[in-house]
Amino acid sequence: MNRRLLSEAKLWLIAIPVLLWTLIPIYHIFLFSISTKDSAFSGALWPKEPTLRNFGTVFRQEHFYLHHFWNQIWNSLWIAVATGLITLLVATCAAFSISRLRVRGGRTVMNAALFTYFIPAAFLAVPMYKAMGTYGLLNSRWSLVLAMVTIAAPYAIWVLKQASDKLPWELDEAARIDGATPMQLFRLVYLPLMVPSLVAIFTYALLLAWNEYLYAFLLLSHENTIPLAVGLGHFLSSDDSPWEILMATALVYGLPPAAIYYAFRRYMVGGLTSGAVKS
Amino acid sequence: MAAVSFSQIQKSFGKTAVLHGISLDISDGEFMVLVGPSGCGKSTLLRMLAGLEDITGGTIAIDGRVVNDLDSKDRDIAMVFQSYALYPHMTVRDNMGFSLKLRKDKPARIAEGVARASRILNLDPYLDRYPRELSGGQRQRVAMGRAIVRDPKVFLFDEPLSNLDAKLRVAMRSEIKALHQRLKTTTVYVTHDQVEAMTMADRIAVMNEGRIEQLGEPLELYDRPANLFVAQFIGSPAMNVFEGIFKNNHIEALGARWPTSARAAEGQSVKYGIRPEHLALGADGIAAEVEVVEPMGAETEVLVKVGAQTFTVMTHGRPTFGPGEKIRLAPQAAHAHLFDAASGRRL
Numbered sequence: 372m373n374r375r376l377l378s379e380a381k382l383w384l385i386a387i388p389v390l391l392w393t394l395i396p397i398y399h400i401f402l403f404s405i406s407t408k409d410s411a412f413s414g415a416l417w418p419k420e421p422t423l424r425n426f427g428t429v430f431r432q433e434h435f436y437l438h439h440f441w442n443q444i445w446n447s448l449w450i451a452v453a454t455g456l457i458t459l460l461v462a463t464c465a466a467f468s469i470s471r472l473r474v475r476g477g478r479t480v481m482n483a484a485l486f487t488y489f490i491p492a493a494f495l496a497v498p499m500y501k502a503m504g505t506y507g508l509l510n511s512r513w514s515l516v517l518a519m520v521t522i523a524a525p526y527a528i529w530v531l532k533q534a535s536d537k538l539p540w541e542l543d544e545a546a547r548i549d550g551a552t553p554m555q556l557f558r559l560v561y562l563p564l565m566v567p568s569l570v571a572i573f574t575y576a577l578l579l580a581w582n583e584y585l586y587a588f589l590l591l592s593h594e595n596t597i598p599l600a601v602g603l604g605h606f607l608s609s610d611d612s613p614w615e616i617l618m619a620t621a622l623v624y625g626l627p628p629a630a631i632y633y634a635f636r637r638y639m640v641g642g643l644t645s646g647a648v649k650s
Numbered sequence: 651m652a653a654v655s656f657s658q659i660q661k662s663f664g665k666t667a668v669l670h671g672i673s674l675d676i677s678d679g680e681f682m683v684l685v686g687p688s689g690c691g692k693s694t695l696l697r698m699l700a701g702l703e704d705i706t707g708g709t710i711a712i713d714g715r716v717v718n719d720l721d722s723k724d725r726d727i728a729m730v731f732q733s734y735a736l737y738p739h740m741t742v743r744d745n746m747g748f749s750l751k752l753r754k755d756k757p758a759r760i761a762e763g764v765a766r767a768s769r770i771l772n773l774d775p776y777l778d779r780y781p782r783e784l785s786g787g788q789r790q791r792v793a794m795g796r797a798i799v800r801d802p803k804v805f806l807f808d809e810p811l812s813n814l815d816a817k818l819r820v821a822m823r824s825e826i827k828a829l830h831q832r833l834k835t836t837t838v839y840v841t842h843d844q845v846e847a848m849t850m851a852d853r854i855a856v857m858n859e860g861r862i863e864q865l866g867e868p869l870e871l872y873d874r875p876a877n878l879f880v881a882q883f884i885g886s887p888a889m890n891v892f893e894g895i896f897k898n899n900h901i902e903a904l905g906a907r908w909p910t911s912a913r914a915a916e917g918q919s920v921k922y923g924i925r926p927e928h929l930a931l932g933a934d935g936i937a938a939e940v941e942v943v944e945p946m947g948a949e950t951e952v953l954v955k956v957g958a959q960t961f962t963v964m965t966h967g968r969p970t971f972g973p974g975e976k977i978r979l980a981p982q983a984a985h986a987h988l989f990d991a992a993s994g995r996r997l
Contacts, residue, residue, distance in 0.1 A: 539735065547721075548702075548728065548749075549752055550749050550752040551723070
């Protein structure tokens with residue numbers, strides 16, 4: 372009994388600092404967002420006069436940097452959802468044909484997918500800019516969507532392929548004998564069984580695109596096409612940044628991913644680790 | 651219903667040949683069991699018939715039509731897998747109706763087909779359950795239901811009972827047999843369990859290392875095994891086999907003379923085989939020492955030793971002797987099997 376207490380205590384000793392480490396910055400964002408401009412840097416743990424006025428400023432687009440707030444958050448959402456959907460489409464088809472139809476060259480594709488991660492995404496930013504320019508996509512939301520799909524797809528293919536491999540092979544054979552064509556197998560047997568992994572991958576790609584800054588900054592430059600992440604960056608261009616409003620915006624910006632993650636948390640853990648261990 | 655014909659079937663995986671020219675004709679309505687140790691090629695042969703493996707050489711015909719290049723779905727067969735292979739996201743009803751749905755049958759026809767199969771297999775109470783909510787035996791019945799619904803020309807079973815516990819296995823064995831007697835559909839059944847083979851088959855093909863060792867009715871294989879492999883594979887407990895020399899219409903071995911009605915060349919080296927129930931325990935005969943006595947109620951299995959050789963003896967009585975005691979073995983000459991020591995062929 373004592374031994375168990377001791378080992379639990381050790382775990383707590385690690386867990387508490389990690390938790391604080393994670394939560395303190397978020398608490399700071401929150402603190403800034405409910406403070407007035409004057410008290411924002413007071414260093415107090417709770418503002419003397421907490422206020423929700425900053426949020427009003429954000430939602431009513433009443434600040435110079437926020438004139439396109441709703442437009443930009445819509446861009447973020449649009450880009451994130453599109454990235455999620457296209458990644459899902461690409462990765463599911465790839466995983467199905469490599470894992471279940473066992474197409475020739477599947478292994479090579481898998482290795483190539485893994486290889487893309489040897490090159491940091493930042494290095495590819497300039498070539499990507501050039502490519503989008505060639506296709507005349509610069510300043511279109513599609514350019515960012517395509518760039519994000521490029522970055523998300525290899526990992527998505529790997530995860531989905533691992534998950535596919537775990538489905539019993541006999542199911543495919545039973546379906547074939549039952550008369551299913553490969554497309555029917557995909558639609559009626561494969562997809563329904565892959566739902567947890569599909570949700571996980573959709574969420575992964577969606578969050579990746581939602582949080583992206585570098586590529587968004589590079590590929591999109593018009594006020595009306597940039598996502599909110601880049602819009603937030605504009606705050607830092609002034610000498611006297613309105614921190615309290617920046618933080619209020621950041622908090623709003625952070626809510627959708629948190630909500631999505633919370634809604635799908637069951638799938639996230641199950642889906643991303645499925646295939647990693649033998650169940 | 652249909653006849654199935656394998657002709658000179660060969661199969662290689664890369665450079666490894668696993669089937670060496672198998673020819674086998676299964677008649678319309680027959681229950682054929684392919685039996686053999688694991689790796690003998692029986693499942694591969696079945697999967698080739700199902701269209702799940704490519705055919706390296708030879709032809710397979712169903713109902714007179716060569717199916718080598720036909721897709722599984724166009725062969726009009728149904729298969730029951732060892733792992734059941736039920737679709738986990740579909741109810742029992744949808745599992746059974748899946749093939750009809752793919753065939754684009756009308757909903758009323760699908761419902762009718764499912765109802766008929768579920769009546770035959772007593773699955774009515776489970777139609778709206780998911781496979782995970784069923785026991786192993788029920789799942790196996792659903793897998794069979796899925797096969798029946800399609801009313802195929804041939805049923806294929808790939809070790810369907812291996813995942814069930816012993817008691818259920820016996821029950822399902824009779825159920826499959828009864829099903830076959832009712833539907834009279836040509837059936838090919840693969841198993842490694844010779845008891846399943848003996849009890850269910852119309853005919854058995856005993857396979858070993860990619861060849862058919864013997865093809866025949868169960869009791870024919872039991873009474874007249876064509877070679878040592880079949881002799882030792884069929885029958886439980888297994889046949890007692892040892893080596894000896896044929897002299898004066900007897901076999902000399904283990905310091906004793908063993909009677910036989912079979913004949914070999916004088917002085918020929920042979921294998922002598924005798925089934926446990928053909929060794930009588932009596933007052934005369936070959937001296938042996940009791941090692942273990944295993945009473946099973948109706949019968950008693952006795953392990954005895956003659957020289958260094960252990961024998962299994964099956965007796966109906968309830969022997970009073972115990973381990974260490976000396977007894978005498980009397981082999982029934984008419985039931986002794988002789989095999990050539992070198993080739994293993996029956997003499």
